[in-house]
Amino acid sequence: MGLHNTKHSKVKQANILMLGLDSAGKSTLLYKFKYNDVFLTIPTIGFNVDMIETRKDFTLTLWDVGGQEKMRQVWCDFLEDTDGLLYVVDSSDKQRLEESKKEFELILKNEFIKNVPVIMLANKQDLHGALNAEEITRRFNMKKYCSDRNWYVQPCCALTGEGLSEALQTLTTFAKHYSRSKETSTIFKETKTQ
Numbered sequence: 452m453g454l455h456n457t458k459h460s461k462v463k464q465a466n467i468l469m470l471g472l473d474s475a476g477k478s479t480l481l482y483k484f485k486y487n488d489v490f491l492t493i494p495t496i497g498f499n500v501d502m503i504e505t506r507k508d509f510t511l512t513l514w515d516v517g518g519q520e521k522m523r524q525v526w527c528d529f530l531e532d533t534d535g536l537l538y539v540v541d542s543s544d545k546q547r548l549e550e551s552k553k554e555f556e557l558i559l560k561n562e563f564i565k566n567v568p569v570i571m572l573a574n575k576q577d578l579h580g581a582l583n584a585e586e587i588t589r590r591f592n593m594k595k596y597c598s599d600r601n602w603y604v605q606p607c608c609a610l611t612g613e614g615l616s617e618a619l620q621t622l623t624t625f626a627k628h629y630s631r632s633k634e635t636s637t638i639f640k641e642t643k644t645q
Contacts, residue, residue, distance in 0.1 A: 464510045465626035468529050470558060471539030472551050473518040476574040479609040480539060481515045484619065487612065498529070505623040513537070523554060530563040534633075535626040537618075538571045540587060542606070543578035552591050559596050568601040568625035570618055577608045601625045 469477050478499055485501050499515040516522060516529055536558070540551055555571075558564065573587040582590070584606040593602055603621050607614030 465534035469537040475539040476609040542581040
């Protein structure tokens with residue numbers, strides 16, 4: 452009964468979770484996305500949240516959760532009802548790549564974000580020796596760990612804004628598609644149980 456109605460229902464909003472180690476550049480990215488400006492940020496204890504209209508009829512609610520070790524323990528509390536994951540990596544910090552990869556793998560194992568699309572932001576491309584998108588893709592085993600979902604690695608720079616509009620466009624496309632498929636499967640489940 453409800454199936455034909457879904458064609459007309461437009462997904463208007465998606466929840467996006469932004470995670471990554473401390474100092475990866477999450478809050479700076481959030482301000483750049485929102486205000487196209489660079490703010491001096493302090494380490495996030497807790498979370499920042501902001502809404503960004505990416506298309507006329509579509510808004511992303513971005514949750515930027517602190518990346519210090521003590522904050523990572525609560526990351527899983529934010530995973531429910533997420534329509535997309537923005538995972539931020541400091542491409543220039545080779546010392547902490549392994550730590551970042553471990554945390555990334557842990558998140559992907561969580562049932563709540565099964566099939567949720569992932570955009571990995573290879574941040575700080577302006578710094579000398581920063582790994583490019585191909586290298587980050589390889590080091591984080593993206594093809595293996597994200598084989599069950601839409602994913603993309605976007606090189607970017609939070610300070611200059613380079614790569615950010617592309618990241619938001621891809622994220623919007625992925626999130627819209629994911630929200631629609633989630634909506635359809637819910638209706639399908641409901642009609643099956645009636």
